[in-house]
Each structure stands twice: as C-alpha cells, then as structure tokens.
Amino acid sequence: MSETAALVPLPQRVTPAGDAPLRLGPRPRVAVPSESLRGLGEVVVGLLRTLHGVDPVLRVGGEGDLTLLLTQDPPVADIVRVQGIDPLDEGDDGRELYELDVREQGATVTASSPEGLFRGATTFAQLLEPDRTGGGAVPATLIADGPAMAWRGLSLDVVRRFFTVEQVKKVIDVLALYKFNVLHLHLSDSQAWRLEISRWPRLTGDAARPFYTRDDYREIVAYAAARFVTVVPELDMPGHVLAAVRAYPELQGDAEPPHRYLAYLDPRAEVTFRFVQDVLQEVAALTPGPYLHLGGDEAFGMPEELFTAFVVRALEIARGTGKNVVGWQEIARSGALTSADVAQAWIGAGDEFDLEAAREKTPSEYHPLLDIVAETFARSVHDVPAAVASGAPVLASASSVMYLDRQYAEESRLAGQTARRTEVGHDSYEPRTCRELFGWSPTALTEIPDAARLAGVEAAVWCETVAGFDDLTFLLLPRLAGIAEKAWTPSRTDWDGYRARVAGHGDWWSRLGLDGYYRSADVFEP
Numbered sequence: 279m280s281e282t283a284a285l286v287p288l289p290q291r292v293t294p295a296g297d298a299p300l301r302l303g304p305r306p307r308v309a310v311p312s313e314s315l316r317g318l319g320e321v322v323v324g325l326l327r328t329l330h331g332v333d334p335v336l337r338v339g340g341e342g343d344l345t346l347l348l349t350q351d352p353p354v355a356d357i358v359r360v361q362g363i364d365p366l367d368e369g370d371d372g373r374e375l376y377e378l379d380v381r382e383q384g385a386t387v388t389a390s391s392p393e394g395l396f397r398g399a400t401t402f403a404q405l406l407e408p409d410r411t412g413g414g415a416v417p418a419t420l421i422a423d424g425p426a427m428a429w430r431g432l433s434l435d436v437v438r439r440f441f442t443v444e445q446v447k448k449v450i451d452v453l454a455l456y457k458f459n460v461l462h463l464h465l466s467d468s469q470a471w472r473l474e475i476s477r478w479p480r481l482t483g484d485a486a487r488p489f490y491t492r493d494d495y496r497e498i499v500a501y502a503a504a505r506f507v508t509v510v511p512e513l514d515m516p517g518h519v520l521a522a523v524r525a526y527p528e529l530q531g532d533a534e535p536p537h538r539y540l541a542y543l544d545p546r547a548e549v550t551f552r553f554v555q556d557v558l559q560e561v562a563a564l565t566p567g568p569y570l571h572l573g574g575d576e577a578f579g580m581p582e583e584l585f586t587a588f589v590v591r592a593l594e595i596a597r598g599t600g601k602n603v604v605g606w607q608e609i610a611r612s613g614a615l616t617s618a619d620v621a622q623a624w625i626g627a628g629d630e631f632d633l634e635a636a637r638e639k640t641p642s643e644y645h646p647l648l649d650i651v652a653e654t655f656a657r658s659v660h661d662v663p664a665a666v667a668s669g670a671p672v673l674a675s676a677s678s679v680m681y682l683d684r685q686y687a688e689e690s691r692l693a694g695q696t697a698r699r700t701e702v703g704h705d706s707y708e709p710r711t712c713r714e715l716f717g718w719s720p721t722a723l724t725e726i727p728d729a730a731r732l733a734g735v736e737a738a739v740w741c742e743t744v745a746g747f748d749d750l751t752f753l754l755l756p757r758l759a760g761i762a763e764k765a766w767t768p769s770r771t772d773w774d775g776y777r778a779r780v781a782g783h784g785d786w787w788s789r790l791g792l793d794g795y796y797r798s799a800d801v802f803e804p
C-alpha cells in the first residue's frame with residue numbers, strides 16, 4: 279500500500295517509516311487530550327465511521343490507535359509556509375501545520391491548534407484502507423504538512439437553487455475532507471433572498487421561495503466551524519437585487535433602470551442605507567467569522583456616480599459592524615478599497631463577454647440588455663489593477679479554471695451522465711475536461727497582476743442550470759478535489775499522479791451523500 283495512494287491534497291512531505299502498517303480493528307480508539315477537544319474527537323470519529331464503516335471509540339486523555347496531541351508550537355518548520363489572507367483573521371500562519379506519525383503501534387497527529395489536529399486527522403482518514411475484518415490498515419508513514427494558500431474556499435449559490443440545511447452540511451463535509459476552510463454563501467440575488475432578516479420580513483415573505491431562518495443559518499455556521507470551515511455570507515448589492523426591490527420597491531427610489539430585468543439600490547433614496555445597515559448588522563451578528571461579502575458585481579445599468587456613492591457608503595457600514603469586507607472585482611471601481619478589504623477576481627482569461635455570440639443566442643428584444651452588459655464588462659480589465667493599487671489583497675476565483683458550473687468536455691463512464699453534460703453547466707463557457715482544468719497554479723494566473731497580494735483561491739459554482747442536489751454534485755465532483763490540491767500543495771503536481779490518487783475517492787463521495795458526482799472518463803479510467 280503506497281503512503282500517498284489516496285491523499286488529496288498531496289501533503290508537502292511524505293516519508294515512509296519502514297515499519298509494518300498500523301492494523302485497526304472494527305472499533306479503533308480515537309484519543310483527544312482533554313474534555314475541551316471532545317467535539318473535535320466526535321467529528322473525527324464521525325468522519326472515520328462515514329468513510330470506512332468502522333465504529334470508533336472516543337477516548338478523552340491517554341493514547342489511542344489515533345492520538346491527537348496538542349503542542350505549544352507548530353511542529354514543522356521546514357516546509358513551504360502559508361501565504362495569503364487568514365479567513366479567521368488571526369494572523370497565525372502556523373495554525374494548520376501538523377505532523378502525522380503512523381507506526382505499527384499507533385498513529386499520532388501533532389499540532390499547535392485543534393485546526394491543525396483536524397487537518398492531520400483528515401489525512402489519516404484518507405490513508406485508512408478497510409479490510410474484511412471490519413477494521414483496516416494504515417501504512418507506516420511520517421507526514422509533515424501545511425497549506426500553501428491561507429484562503430481556500432468554495433462560493434455556493436443557494437439563490438438560483440435552494441439547498442436544505444442538511445444538503446449544505448454535505449457540501450461542508452466534502453470541503454472539510456479536502457482541507458478547504460471557507461464556505462462563501464451567496465444568499466441573495468435577483469431570483470430570491472434566502473436569509474431571514476427580522477426588520478425586513480418581506481424579503482423572505484414569498485411562500486414559493488424557501489429560505490434559511492436565523493436558526494438555520496446558525497446551524498450551518500456551527501456545523502462548518504466544528505469542521506474548521508469559516509462561513510462568509512454574501513448579500514449582493516447594489517446590483518442583483520430584483521428580489522429585494524420587488525419586496526420593497528422604495529429601495530429603487532426614483533431610479534429608472536434601462537431594462538425591466540435590471541434593478542439597483544438607489545443611494546439617493548432615504549431608505550436605502552437604512553436597509554443596508556439593518557441587513558449587514560443582523561448578518562454580522564449571526565456570523566462569528568470576520569468577513570462579510572458585499573457582492574458589488576454586475577450592477578448593470580447603474581450610472582457610475584451612483585455606483586460609487588453606494589459602494590463608498592456600504593463599505594463604511596460593513597466596516598462599522600466590525601467585519602472585514604470582501605467584494606467581487608467590480609467593487610474596486612469605487613476607488614474606496616483599503617488594504618483591509620479583499621477584491622475577488624472572477625473574470626477569467628478566455629471567458630470575456632462575447633456580445634456577438636450572445637446576440638446569436640438571444641431573442642432580439644433582449645439585445646439592448648446585452649449592450650448594457652457588454653459596456654460593463656468592457657471596463658473589467660481595469661478592476662484588478664485598481665484593487666492592487668489600493669493595497670487590497672486579491673482572492674483568485676478566475677472563471678477560466680475555478681468556476682465549476684462549466685460543462686464537462688469529456689464523457690462520463692455512465693451513458694446517462696454523458697447525455698446530461700450539455701444540460702448541466704453554462705453553455706456560455708467552453709467545455710473543458712478535468713485534465714485541462716488541472717493545468718494551473720495559483721501563483722501563475724494571468725488574471726492576477728504580479729504585484730498583487732494574493733489572498734488565496736476560491737472556487738465557485740453557480741446554479742442557473744442546477745435542478746437539484748444531484749446536479750450540484752455533478753458539477754462539484756471530481757473537479758473540486760483538483761482545486762483543493764492546487765490551493766494546498768505548493769509544488770505543481772502532475773495530472774497522472776493526481777488522477778491515480780483521486781480515482782479511488784468516488785465511494786467516499788457516495789458515503790458522504792454526494793453520489794451524483796460525474797464519473798469522468800478522464801478521472802475514472804477503466
């Protein structure tokens with residue numbers, strides 16, 4: 279059994295220990311050092327049970343077959359150190375470092391924080407190979423590891439397609455398995471508003487559109503935090519607000535957008551910033567993490583001076599909640615970003631808006647709308663350089679390699695999935711294979727200027743073409759695992775080695791409740 283046979287992302291340093299493998303019975307012992315870490319131990323026990331069907335026993339104090347050991351200082355010092363922006367804003371680049379030592383007598387994860395212990399425990403879980411006895415074996419191995427990028431996230435669109443709390447938890451489970459640490463929830467858009475706001479009840483008053491109550495949201499945040507995933511909520515503004523304007527028409531004031539499908543929050547309306555303040559204060563109070571996402575993208579038809587006036591004031595309000603601000607790259611057009619804010623770069627090379635192609639696919643009545651869209655996109659080339667000039671770090675989400683709502687170019691091992699691949703995912707993006715989408719590096723993206731301070735990387739999945747949870751998993755997997763490898767592993771790993779490691783993960787995804795994953799012929803070769 280190879281020491282790296284199933285590991286994604288690939289650890290920074292793996293050394294065979296030379297011993298016989300660790301043999302586990304059907305009830306392996308997981309030991310945590312204190313009662314304060316019982317919750318961590320329960321999550322690790324649950325992960326082992328779900329992935330492998332074993333029935334671990336949690337032990338507080340002492341040693342186990344897997345022992346989680348806290349130390350005063352990070353245990354590894356000679357690996358590539360993390361770069362980027364810490365999504366917990368704690369300034370500790372050693373928090374996720376860990377060592378995993380597997381010997382015939384037992385395995386120990388050593389780290390200076392519970393987060394590091396959990397990262398090491400997920401590595402142990404991937405190494406465990408079940409056997410016929412109901413237990414399993416883990417190769418004798420010494421691993422020293424830590425992330426290349428501090429921010430490793432997924433933006434999940436729950437507006438175009440609503441997902442239940444339990445379904446979001448399944449997404450969090452797969453994020454945790456692959457050492458992601460951010461779930462960016464896109465909670466509002468023109469189609470719907472998905473989070474209850476007490477002072478503005480009509481936002482979620484349409485019975486036909488499900489939403490998260492405040493308790494639902496707290497449950498998601500707590501579940502994520504127990505797996506060391508920080509939730510970053512996005513309330514998109516001043517564009518993408520048709521749902522809000524339909525509920526409260528006064529938010530558009532006297533503005534007259536140039537098309538009936540366009541709307542924006544009018545900074546001249548007296549009610550607008552009371553709305554913004556109420557929403558951001560309530561969401562900030564519900565969110566333990568240090569970041570709020572303001573959106574700021576695609577404010578189509580909004581005059582430049584109104585966009586700037588809105589963003590300047592909205593940034594002030596968001597900062598006033600005590601949170602740091604993230605916005606899509608267009609937010610840099612306000613000229614109001616600071617080094618404490620984050621600009622999310624999303625327009626990928628090769629995915630620029632093609633007006634003529636869009637006209638060919640669109641009825642003529644919508645062509646004036648397309649002209650407005652084209653005008654806005656024409657300015658995008660200046661967004662990221664403006665953010666860099668302001669000192670704001672840049673979060674890389676280039677659509678060219680990190681938008682997972684792109685259609686698959688390769689066939690599936692399942693004929694039914696191959697037939698669906700032109701239905702799930704945007705047809706405005708050129709289809710690409712999993713192999714093609716693996717050929718990039720966070721520090722060599724053409725969309726990010728050399729002078730940029732890179733915050734990290736974040737994949738995104740938009741759900742206009744998603745009919746249900748199976749469609750979501752169809753788009754996410756196996757490609758999400760490749761994003762994890764790029765974000766965590768500093769060296770550029772080769773496709774063949776990566777494919778050999780991830781090809782065995784399908785059973786895990788099914789056990790985690792994501793059986794709709796795409797059986798890519800690129801990944802799951804015969």
